[in-house]
Amino acid sequence: MTVNGTSAHALPPYLNEWVARQRWFASKGTVPVLQSIGEWSLPTSVPGVRIRTSLVYDSSAPSEGAGPERTLYQLPLTERTSPLPGAESALINSGTIGSGTIGSGTLDPGTPDAGTGYVYDAPHDPAYTEALLGLMLRGEVSPVADDRQADAAGQCEPGATAHSVTGSRVLRGEQSNTSIIYDLTDAAGLPAAPVICKVFRALHAGENPDVAVQTALARGGSDLVPQPIGNISGHWIDIDDERVSGHLAFAQEFLPGVEDAWRTALTAAEAGTDFSAQARSLGAATAKVHFDLARVMPSLAVTPEISAATITGMRQRYRAAVREVPQLAEHAASVDRIFDRAQTAEWPALQRIHGDYHLGQVLNVPGRGWALVDFEGEPLKPLSERVRPDVALRDVAGMLRSFAYAASTIAMDYADHDPAAIAHWASECRTAFLEGYAAASGQDLLARGALLDAFELDKAVYETVYETRNRPAWLPIPLAAVRALCAAAGPVS
Missing domain, CATH: 3.90.1200.10 (Aminoglycoside phosphotransferase (APH), C-terminal lobe)
Incomplete structure (x- = not known):
């Protein structure tokens, strides 16, 4: 299956139905037919958890939307062999591993353990949020996710410190992106200034202006913008079969109680x-x-x-x-x-x-x-x-x-x-x-x-x-x- 010449992989129907209900999905009132053109993964030490992010197009979009401006969405998911306590609202689907329910399309958890699997919207999963910020602060490159033709790399701003994550939550009310608020402690175990990380849902080749402009202002000495912490950029194959790059996430100083x-x-x-x-x-x-x-x-x-x-x-x-x-x-x-x-x-x-x-x-x-x-x-x-x-x-x-x-x-x-x-x-x-x-x-x-x-x-x-x-x-x-x-x-x- 292809999307304008790019190799694509069908995603399970339950993901199409879930995406249709999200505020960041542009084609309101329709159910998409999502095709993944690439994936990147995050390492985690949490047992029974796999983290993968699919880059997806809606292949059901009208013909006039099939050109270069067709929206490319970022879909971060966690796959768990046991349910995540307190995350019922973030649960996308559950089913028996290997039955084709969880393992259909690109979402095979790839684990030999038999049993029930659970798919979550990753920004609500602490395994994902900690791994995401860690990749950024350590300036590492994500491991290859099979042959899905996408990768990601973190970049830390000078002066940013690798703190420990003690908690995270998703900011409500956003329309076009998903923002995660982090509670942190410093090296001595004392509370540190919180951080907010914006996960871009709609991706574009080239520098995201939110990252580029705010970072340039902060580096230039402006105190009228929150201070950036770091960002994640990635590479993928676009619909013209060209390898392109763009920003995937951006972390900055969080200003609570304002x-x-x-x-x-x-x-x-x-x-x-x-x-x-x-x-x-x-x-x-x-x-x-x-x-x-x-x-x-x-x-x-x-x-x-x-x-x-x-x-x-x-x-x-x-x-x-x-x-x-x-x-x-x-x-x-x-x-x-x-x-x-x-x-x-x-x-x-x-x-x-x-x-x-x-x-x-x-x-x-x-x-x-x-x-x-x-x-x-x-x-x-x-x-x-x-x-x-x-x-x-x-x-x-x-x-x-x-x-x-x-x-x-x-x-x-x-x-x-x-x-x-x-x-x-x-x-x-x-x-x-x-x-x-x-x-x-x-x-x-x-x-x-x-x-x-x-x-x-x-x-x-x-x-x-x-x-x-x-x-x-x-x-x-x-x-x-x-x-x-x-x-x-x-x-x-």
Whole structure:
């Protein structure tokens, strides 16, 4: 069996059904037919346990999804000869070894012991979590898993210490990855700072921007990001039969007991508490991270061709959105006016940015201030776009939209709140954030107004499509933003 020319091995039906229920599975509402194109394994000293990670494609995807952008998933599993106590919710399947239930496809536990076998979602299994972090901290290479054409190697950041794992748990609520929180002790047996390790579920050839960007910032001396601990990268044969590499997992400093800026802002908005000081400091922190990114990673001068292509992309996204959100059509002339102004404006140099910036991507750390996280970029975009230098104002626009969403959430949830007061709260946050960014960056954002308007409009148009597909009751939020931006653009002659 092949997937675009690559040798593939069928996975058992129970795995197809399990994957269909996972939040990180992209094709919601369908049951995949998974084909493993490679495996890598982890050593463990735990008796009766085998750890293997399959790299899988969904061969049932529609023909238009069968090209290079088809999603490659990472599926870490543990196979046990006896059940894991307290892990019932992580149990994927059980059956008699050798009967074809556990041992079908690529999941033969390979043990001579007869009896019942148990397959678990590995991030919930301490045998896997300890082996995963150990591979990273020791900088070792995984042993070969049969002939499955994949391997993995750990890399430890300078200064990171090999602590002992005393406990681990999976962070709940994530959509696109699986994060494991580790409790550790140092060489003396004393509690050490905890670590969080993100296991990437969707894999891409090339450097994952979350790893590359955050590591570059930390190595450059930034204290506005969690400190990286290490990462695991791997090699596999892609659907074009080429050997490629990419990141599989990333460990970093865990900041326990903190709230993200989204929750902090919601609490303030609900209480009607002024949030402008926090918004101003967040603007300054954002500008500092942008400055550091321009310092530690390559930048690119803007040419007329680049600016024209960027605006053309915005126009195309708007036209595509109109087909799903017909209410956008009435703003066509004003939308063109905003994009025309942006294309003729003065553009700053392109640089690496966050790429998916909003209040949920910032942590409010007591005694430390803001910390920016999750530099993976917009998950729906191809990796080639997410690693490309961009205009820093795209991040600014994303945060402005996030303040509007925080206010709108309160307005929707609390009918007794004064809409005018909530709108004023959002306006104050917006102004303060821009003031903080301008003061820290030295940029005159008023002079960048035409460009910022275009990026904010582009973001709001994207939101209309997202809400139409996922939360139709929320559609009025981005539609109001489109309407306001178009009204501010002035009458169309």
